[in-house]
Amino acid sequence: MSTTRANYLYPSIGMGLILSSIIFVVVLVPRWTFRPAQPKDLRNYTAQELRGREIYKREGCWYCHSMVSRPQDWDHGPKSKASDYYYDAYHLIGSERSGPDLANIGGKFPDQYHMLHHQNPRYVKPGSNMPRFDYLSNQELIDLTAFLQGMGPYGTRAVDPTTGKLKFARLENYTWTTGPFKGTQEVLAKWDFTPSEQEALNNKRYEEHLEVPYKYRMEIEELLFGTSHEAQAARGTLLVIVNKSRINGVEVTEETLEKKREEDPEFYAWTELDFKEPAVEPTDPLELKALNTKRKYANYGKGLFNNQCAACHGINADGHGQAAFGMTKRPANFWDDKFQRYNVDTWYWRISRGVPSTQMPRWEYTLTAEQRLTLAAFLKYVSRNKGLGKLEGIESDYGKPPSQAVPAQPVPAIGAPPVKPIPAKAK
Numbered sequence: 001m002s003t004t005r006a007n008y009l010y011p012s013i014g015m016g017l018i019l020s021s022i023i024f025v026v027v028l029v030p031r032w033t034f035r036p037a038q039p040k041d042l043r044n045y046t047a048q049e050l051r052g053r054e055i056y057k058r059e060g061c062w063y064c065h066s067m068v069s070r071p072q073d074w075d076h077g078p079k080s081k082a083s084d085y086y087y088d089a090y091h092l093i094g095s096e097r098s099g100p101d102l103a104n105i106g107g108k109f110p111d112q113y114h115m116l117h118h119q120n121p122r123y124v125k126p127g128s129n130m131p132r133f134d135y136l137s138n139q140e141l142i143d144l145t146a147f148l149q150g151m152g153p154y155g156t157r158a159v160d161p162t163t164g165k166l167k168f169a170r171l172e173n174y175t176w177t178t179g180p181f182k183g184t185q186e187v188l189a190k191w192d193f194t195p196s197e198q199e200a201l202n203n204k205r206y207e208e209h210l211e212v213p214y215k216y217r218m219e220i221e222e223l224l225f226g227t228s229h230e231a232q233a234a235r236g237t238l239l240v241i242v243n244k245s246r247i248n249g250v251e252v253t254e255e256t257l258e259k260k261r262e263e264d265p266e267f268y269a270w271t272e273l274d275f276k277e278p279a280v281e282p283t284d285p286l287e288l289k290a291l292n293t294k295r296k297y298a299n300y301g302k303g304l305f306n307n308q309c310a311a312c313h314g315i316n317a318d319g320h321g322q323a324a325f326g327m328t329k330r331p332a333n334f335w336d337d338k339f340q341r342y343n344v345d346t347w348y349w350r351i352s353r354g355v356p357s358t359q360m361p362r363w364e365y366t367l368t369a370e371q372r373l374t375l376a377a378f379l380k381y382v383s384r385n386k387g388l389g390k391l392e393g394i395e396s397d398y399g400k401p402p403s404q405a406v407p408a409q410p411v412p413a414i415g416a417p418p419v420k421p422i423p424a425k426a427k
Helices: 009-033 047-058 111-119 138-149 195-208 214-225 229-241 254-263 285-308 337-341 344-353 369-385
Strands: 169-175 185-191 242-244 270-272
Touching (some): 047 138, 138 185, 214 229, 214 242, 214 369, 229 242, 229 285
Antiparallel strands (some): 169 185, 242 270
């Protein structure tokens, strides 16, 4: 009895061709065709930074750290652009994130922090699983730190696109007096501020950065320009809270926004409208109409807030809700000054995702984008006016708390005749 052996030659050839095609399309074609525009907000590497980059590659840092910030990422800074890799002869984007993304690490920590972190990560981050690199020479640690400090919009390589000058650093000739490069002169990047200027810069960044994940800035832009049903339904409400930004007097579009961000990555697609009540009611019909429109949408949000949020945050949004006393983490008082700085993306984020380690739910599961924006309008109004202001006593079109919507009925005693229902209050 004879058996016929399977012929694996043709399947092997077929799989080899498929693998070769994937490598050709995914690896080789992008390498040959990737030609991003030269960035106006980033300078080329110095020789020292290139040495640090080689150390970063040699030690396998890119096995655990990525170098690309995506729209859906949290706490990694602005989204990466193609031009960020213009000066890279080969990219070190990486594919794992056992450690944090480093695309925007520059300027986040002082140089001394990086030196200590590389020598013994547990010294500055207890519990870190990063290996020690204390076997690196002092010169290698300095070069590696210089490379990392150049990454991102706050690093030593960041350039002001309007002036063409470095934002936070200066380039200067330096002669090494110790180490393997003793006697060698080269151009190094040095931070260009005094300790007091660094403190002022820290305070400025603290005020500007409200911890909003970039993802939610992108979501607001999607609602502003998108064509989905959700975006079209929510856009009317959004345009009561913000105005589209203008470039040369013309409202920004998706295309002009993308082009503008090649010059200014921090350019916002919208400007916030103020919900502060004027001291005197405007007499101009257009101003009065715009003011009443803000009040109208804030009042929609008030009704939704009464239904969904007042039990914890209080009917006046002052944090004194009925359930507040039993919470370890007390609900927010939206009259506090800090909330006046919140932009629409900040409100939208907090409403959508809730607050970690608290009992606040993630309303993105149950409320539409339009509903969340009306809540944002109400909270902007309350925070700017430190209370309900002109909304006090106005019927909320979006609904009222159940306790106010239907009068409570008395409970009859056992065996007593039925109680005549209390009629609802006539409108």
